[in-house]
Amino acid sequence: MAFENLADRLQATFKKIRGKGKVSEADVKEMTREIRLALLEADVNFKVVKDFINRVKERAIGQEVLKSLTPGQQVIKVVQDELTELMGGEQSKITLASKPPTVIMLVGLQGAGKTTTTGKLANYLRKQYNKNPLLVAADVYRPAAIKQLQTLGKQLSMPVFSLGEQANPVDIAKQGLEQAKADHNDVVFIDTAGRLHIDENMMEELQNIEAAIKPDEIFLVVDAMTGQDAVNVAENFSERLDLTGVVLTKLDGDTRGGAALSVKAVTGKPIKFAATGEKLDALEPFYPDRMASRILGMGDVLTLIEKA
Amino acid sequence: TKTRNSVASKVNNLVKRYRKVDEEFFEELEDILIGADVGVTTVMDIVERLKDEARTRNIKDTEALREVIAEVLADMLTKSEEETSLKMNENGLTVYLFVGVNGVGKTTTIGKLANRFKNEGKKVLLAAGDTFRAGAIEQLEIWGERAGVDVIKHQEGSDPAAVVFDAVAAAKSRGVDILICDTAGRLQNKVNLMKELEKVKRVISRELPDAPHEVLLALDATTGQNALSQAKTFGEATDVTGIVLTKLDGTAKGGIVFAIRNELDLPVKLVTLGEGIDDIQPFDADAFVYGLFGD
Numbered sequence: 001m002a003f004e005n006l007a008d009r010l011q012a013t014f015k016k017i018r019g020k021g022k023v024s025e026a027d028v029k030e031m032t033r034e035i036r037l038a039l040l041e042a043d044v045n046f047k048v049v050k051d052f053i054n055r056v057k058e059r060a061i062g063q064e065v066l067k068s069l070t071p072g073q074q075v076i077k078v079v080q081d082e083l084t085e086l087m088g089g090e091q092s093k094i095t096l097a098s099k100p101p102t103v104i105m106l107v108g109l110q111g112a113g114k115t116t117t118t119g120k121l122a123n124y125l126r127k128q129y130n131k132n133p134l135l136v137a138a139d140v141y142r143p144a145a146i147k148q149l150q151t152l153g154k155q156l157s158m159p160v161f162s163l164g165e166q167a168n169p170v171d172i173a174k175q176g177l178e179q180a181k182a183d184h185n186d187v188v189f190i191d192t193a194g195r196l197h198i199d200e201n202m203m204e205e206l207q208n209i210e211a212a213i214k215p216d217e218i219f220l221v222v223d224a225m226t227g228q229d230a231v232n233v234a235e236n237f238s239e240r241l242d243l244t245g246v247v248l249t250k251l252d253g254d255t256r257g258g259a260a261l262s263v264k265a266v267t268g269k270p271i272k273f274a275a276t277g278e279k280l281d282a283l284e285p286f287y288p289d290r291m292a293s294r295i296l297g298m299g300d301v302l303t304l305i306e307k308a
Numbered sequence: 309t310k311t312r313n314s315v316a317s318k319v320n321n322l323v324k325r326y327r328k329v330d331e332e333f334f335e336e337l338e339d340i341l342i343g344a345d346v347g348v349t350t351v352m353d354i355v356e357r358l359k360d361e362a363r364t365r366n367i368k369d370t371e372a373l374r375e376v377i378a379e380v381l382a383d384m385l386t387k388s389e390e391e392t393s394l395k396m397n398e399n400g401l402t403v404y405l406f407v408g409v410n411g412v413g414k415t416t417t418i419g420k421l422a423n424r425f426k427n428e429g430k431k432v433l434l435a436a437g438d439t440f441r442a443g444a445i446e447q448l449e450i451w452g453e454r455a456g457v458d459v460i461k462h463q464e465g466s467d468p469a470a471v472v473f474d475a476v477a478a479a480k481s482r483g484v485d486i487l488i489c490d491t492a493g494r495l496q497n498k499v500n501l502m503k504e505l506e507k508v509k510r511v512i513s514r515e516l517p518d519a520p521h522e523v524l525l526a527l528d529a530t531t532g533q534n535a536l537s538q539a540k541t542f543g544e545a546t547d548v549t550g551i552v553l554t555k556l557d558g559t560a561k562g563g564i565v566f567a568i569r570n571e572l573d574l575p576v577k578l579v580t581l582g583e584g585i586d587d588i589q590p591f592d593a594d595a596f597v598y599g600l601f602g603d
């Protein structure tokens with residue numbers, strides 16, 4: 001790999017242009033090619049990349065940019081801005097019900113991080129909003145899924161509601177909600193089993209849970225390492241359920257996380273949280289601008305531009 | 309072979325729309341491969357290879373290139389039968405170590421493998437080397453029950469190397485054929501956790517020369533380009549001998565294994581296709597390539 005990030009790549013392109021003193025159509029093509037490559041290497045879905053490139057083309061290679069003293073950085077700034085915009089611009093907050101309890105349901109593929117995120121979000125709401133959550137174990141399929149949530153509940157000293165593995169997840173969710181009302185828990189988390197977006201029965205189960213307890217938030221939990229398939233996953237979950245947001249997990253890794261862009265583009269729903277570790281305090285609000293820099297592989301681009 | 313023909317038929321649609329082997333045809337092929345997570349660099353390599361073939365064989369229409377595409381792709385992933393099957397210690401204990409990032413399917417795959425070996429009449433033992441994640445030990449125990457094999461465990465929070473040490477000793481004294489060691493999921497950029505894994509492997513090697521006979525990296529087929537970094541780093545830390553590609557029952561294609569093969573020469577040995585105990589298969593390059601061109 002010759003260049004680590006888009007900044008270096010575009011810089012190299014512009015150096016060539018400088019030498020010639022004039023921008024040709026081929027130069028423009030090369031620039032968009034570099035942007036395309038950077039996004040694809042970051043796992044942004046190729047269809048999303050296509051749309052994106054079309055959008056930034058006009059702006060990024062407009063006359064002012066090309067005539068500026070630092071065209072490379074200007075182009076990056078445009079790309080960065082557009083990415084940030086695409087991921088929701090501003091940071092997006094959690095919705096709390098005006099009349100408690102607030103019901104929050106977590107859904108997603110197998111192993112994405114739902115159960116762990118349930119524990120983290122509960123911890124977060126208690127710390128930040130002084131809430132008193134109940135965790136509901138609605139995964140009756142994965143071996144030891146209930147035990148996993150109970151262990152997290154113990155670590156957090158928080159109650160966990162379970163009806164064992166023989167019960168129906170819809171019943172578990174309903175009774176869990178009743179229990180919360182009786183015990184005055186002001187937030188209820190429903191941890192659901194991981195499932196494939198193409199699994200008809202399992203997706204229907206989620207719809208039934210949704211209908212039964214009418215959650216205030218339904219978070220799609222997405223592994224930040226997800227590749228091109230993120231769009232299919234997001235599309236299917238979003239068609240079936242009234243998703244309200246996305247939680248991106250495993251961002252403590254070295255993945256670029258282009259899936260964030262794909263998921264946002266497909267669902268239109270804000271990414272509300274970033275999970276950054278296995279411990280129960282490893283959860284942060286999601287910042288679109290930081291994610292944009294990460295996808296482009298240049299965490300320091302903003303400071304770079306500020307100096308220029 | 310039959311599968312290759314069907315792979316070719318999947319490229320049909322493409323072939324129908326582009327009669328001539330030209331730039332546009334290759335661009336569309338590129339999109340298909342990129343959409344399967346093959347990765348830009350490897351896709352360009354593949355397309356170069358195809359262009360070369362087309363030139364040397366003087367292939368002008370797409371119809372004729374169909375076969376070649378399937379062939380070239382499948383050949384990239386296979387070298388020999390031997391290489392894709394699991395290594396066995398013919399005279400005594402065989403040890404397999406599972407490694408990988410979080411949530412990819414290590415524990416589940418171990419359960420399935422244990423069951424398969426048990427059914428083949430082997431004596432199998434499992435080591436609960438994930439002492440970190442909530443419920444990990446219980447999860448492996450349930451798989452042990454399902455497969456009807458014993459699990460060596462310590463308490464949550466204990467040293468995984470000590471668990472594995474005990475497991476090797478138990479396997480020896482019980483005359484076990486195959487010991488499979490689970491480990492906690494970890495992201496490859498966590499230096500301390502990777503060191504811990506090196507230690508686990510070292511303990512196995514010290515207690516039994518030539519072991520572990522396989523270090524299997526579980527890779528989630530849904531993963532994008534980061535999988536290459538996973539294969540590199542886990543490879544350096546633990547001398548990974550093969551890949552288990554999991555969750556191929558979804559819509560993700562797992563195309564990143566081309567890059568892994570290309571750059572690191574690591575073979576895929578097993579694929580998994582579901583959460584059931586039988587949802588595991590040896591890797592079949594033809595079938596895999598077929599999947600790439602699926603909807």
Ligand SMILES: Nc1nc2c(ncn2[C@@H]2O[C@H](COP(=O)(O)OP(=O)(O)OP(=O)(O)O)[C@@H](O)[C@H]2O)c(=O)[nH]1
Nearest residue numbers: 110111112113114115116194250275276277410411
């Ligand atoms: N490094 C890291 N690991 C995480 C993060 N979130 C979850 N994990 C790990 O990912 C693995 C899977 O997490 P779970 O919470 O069990 O995922 P899940 O979606 O509930 O899985 P299923 O219920 O099997 O579908 C575990 O090893 C977690 O510790 C994160 O943000 N960073």
Ligand SMILES: Nc1nc2c(ncn2[C@@H]2O[C@H](COP(=O)(O)OP(=O)(O)OP(=O)(O)O)[C@@H](O)[C@H]2O)c(=O)[nH]1
Nearest residue numbers: 110111410411412413414415416493555580581582
């Ligand atoms: N659809 C599908 N799901 C799978 C497959 N293999 C494993 N899973 C599911 O993926 C989730 C994670 O599997 P685990 O075996 O716990 O993964 P792990 O790598 O041991 O996870 P950690 O120990 O937390 O790092 C579980 O919900 C499994 O049921 C597969 O081939 N297909």
Ligand SMILES: [Mg+2]
Nearest residue numbers: 114115139145
């Ligand atoms: Mg779970």
Ligand SMILES: [Mg+2]
Nearest residue numbers: 414415438444
């Ligand atoms: Mg595990």
